[in-house]
Amino acid sequence: MKIAVAGKGGSGKTTVSGTLARALARSGHSVLALDADANPMLGISLGVGPEETDRLLAVRQGVDAGETPHEPTTEGMVEAFGTRAPDGIRLVVASRIDSVAPGCQ
Amino acid sequence: MRVAVVGKGGAGKSVIAGTLARLLARRGRRVLALDSDLMPGLAYSLGADPPAMPPLLDAAEKGEDGRWRLKKGIGPVRAVRRYATPAPDGVLLLQLGKPAADGLPPIMGSLNAFYKVVHRIRGADAFRDWDIVADLPAGPRQTAFDWAPYADVFLVVVEPMWKSALTARRVARIARAQGRAMVLPVANKVTGGADSQRVEEMLGEPLFASLPADEAVAEADRLGVPLIDRAPSSPAARAIEAMLEALGREQTPAR
Ligand SMILES: Nc1ncnc2c1ncn2[C@@H]1O[C@H](COP(=O)(O)OP(=O)(O)OP(=O)(O)O)[C@@H](O)[C@H]1O
Ligand SMILES: Nc1ncnc2c1ncn2[C@@H]1O[C@H](COP(=O)(O)OP(=O)(O)OP(=O)(O)O)[C@@H](O)[C@H]1O
Ligand SMILES: [Mg+2]
Ligand SMILES: [Mg+2]
Numbered sequence A: 001m002k003i004a005v006a007g008k009g010g011s012g013k014t015t016v017s018g019t020l021a022r023a024l025a026r027s028g029h030s031v032l033a034l035d036a037d038a039n040p041m042l043g044i045s046l047g048v049g050p051e052e053t054d055r056l057l058a059v060r061q062g063v064d065a066g067e068t069p070h071e072p073t074t075e076g077m078v079e080a081f082g083t084r085a086p087d088g089i090r091l092v093v094a095s096r097i098d099s100v101a102p103g104c105q
Numbered sequence B: 001m002r003v004a005v006v007g008k009g010g011a012g013k014s015v016i017a018g019t020l021a022r023l024l025a026r027r028g029r030r031v032l033a034l035d036s037d038l039m040p041g042l043a044y045s046l047g048a049d050p051p052a053m054p055p056l057l058d059a060a061e062k063g064e065d066g067r068w069r070l071k072k073g074i075g076p077v078r079a080v081r082r083y084a085t086p087a088p089d090g091v092l093l094l095q096l097g098k099p100a101a102d103g104l105p106p107i108m109g110s111l112n113a114f115y116k117v118v119h120r121i122r123g124a125d126a127f128r129d130w131d132i133v134a135d136l137p138a139g140p141r142q143t144a145f146d147w148a149p150y151a152d153v154f155l156v157v158v159e160p161m162w163k164s165a166l167t168a169r170r171v172a173r174i175a176r177a178q179g180r181a182m183v184l185p186v187a188n189k190v191t192g193g194a195d196s197q198r199v200e201e202m203l204g205e206p207l208f209a210s211l212p213a214d215e216a217v218a219e220a221d222r223l224g225v226p227l228i229d230r231a232p233s234s235p236a237a238r239a240i241e242a243m244l245e246a247l248g249r250e251q252t253p254a255r
Helices: A011-024 A042-046 A050-054 A059-063 A076-080 B013-026 B040-045 B055-059 B074-085 B105-123 B162-178 B193-203 B215-223 B235-251
Strands: A032-035 A083-085 A088-094 B001-007 B030-035 B061-063 B068-070 B092-095 B129-136 B153-158 B183-189 B209-212
Touching: A011 A032, A011 A088, A032 A042, A032 B030, A042 A083, A042 A088, A042 B162, A050 B162, A050 B215, A059 B193, A076 A088, A076 B129, A076 B153, A083 B162, A083 B193, B001 B013, B001 B162, B013 B030, B013 B040, B013 B129, B013 B153, B013 B209, B013 B215, B030 B040, B040 B092, B055 B061, B055 B074, B055 B105, B061 B105, B068 B105, B074 B092, B074 B105, B153 B235, B162 B183, B162 B193, B183 B193, B183 B235, B193 B209, B209 B235
Parallel strands: A032 A088, B001 B129, B001 B153, B030 B092, B030 B129, B153 B183, B183 B209
Antiparallel strands: A083 A088, B061 B068
16 A cells, blocks of 8 residues: 655654554565655654654755666665665655755745 | 744744734834745734635736746735735735645746745835744745745744754754854743753754743644734743844844
């Protein structure tokens, strides 16, 4: 199954996502946790740790910086950018806004 | 003063922005309140009736080049006069508005118009004597994309927890890199001095103010009424007032 969690700021999206992922992993599922927030905090709710979460390489920035080649397949992206989280979860961070940016959106 | 309130989701940005705006207006200032959140919350914290449609939709049009622009004759002054919503104590609220069930595309005009209006407010003589209090959406996005170019102060709201502190660090770093405004961290929902100290450790810098966790704030929000009307002498309301005094001192340094 593929689950997207959405809602108002601070309503508990990250907490619910992280806990769901851990519960699924513990009941034997292979779980890919995808943080699609440009202010990615899912690592904290998964148990990766705050400072570690703050440092995770995001796909968008990694590809832009040319550190990691663009991977044509989803599996390749997960392999290149995934981090191990507790209970065998793979965590991928899509993008992180960390600096002043041009344009209006 | 021109204040942009930023921070993590649910940190208390709207409560703080709404209360600051009302307090300034009660001191006789002309106050423009700005809400650029696509899930707007400031109207409730101010006590205004939120407009049904994004008001600035009417102010935008697409040029021949396919880009959005403000309609002829609409500058920042007219935009505020025509499209702002009145709030108690004489505050005017200009909000971006929220998408309906059909998503973002139908309100792109409003989004572009809002961005253009705030950029023109920055240098507009007509607003020189106004106070501006802006409630920005959660996270670093709008700070990074310069949605509060008029701000001379960023209040970065932090709850005593890591997700909130990491967000605050990121937003503060971005705002400081722009180099235009003072960036002041404010702890909210604090219970006791140990909480404040923990927040300072997580941030790696001292706090400008600490606002207490206060059931009166939560109750006002449950009822959908402004804190300043429901519980003006609650600990949180008083702490926001004290913070406003401190902001005033910060902006007019003693000679
Ligand atoms: N059921 C709950 N009971 C008590 N507190 C909760 C509950 N769910 C979430 N919280 C708390 O609410 C706060 C916000 O949660 P979380 O970070 O998961 O929200 P979010 O929707 O992801 O926020 P953002 O919009 O900033 O990404 C956290 O402090 C979390 O611990
Ligand atoms: N000092 C406080 N004590 C207790 N509850 C508080 C306090 N400040 C804010 N809250 C509560 O926290 C919740 C979030 O507040 P508010 O809507 O102002 O946050 P926000 O940062 O604007 O959220 P969003 O990111 O969704 O716009 C509300 O339920 C509010 O009542
Ligand atoms: Mg979240
Ligand atoms: Mg809000």
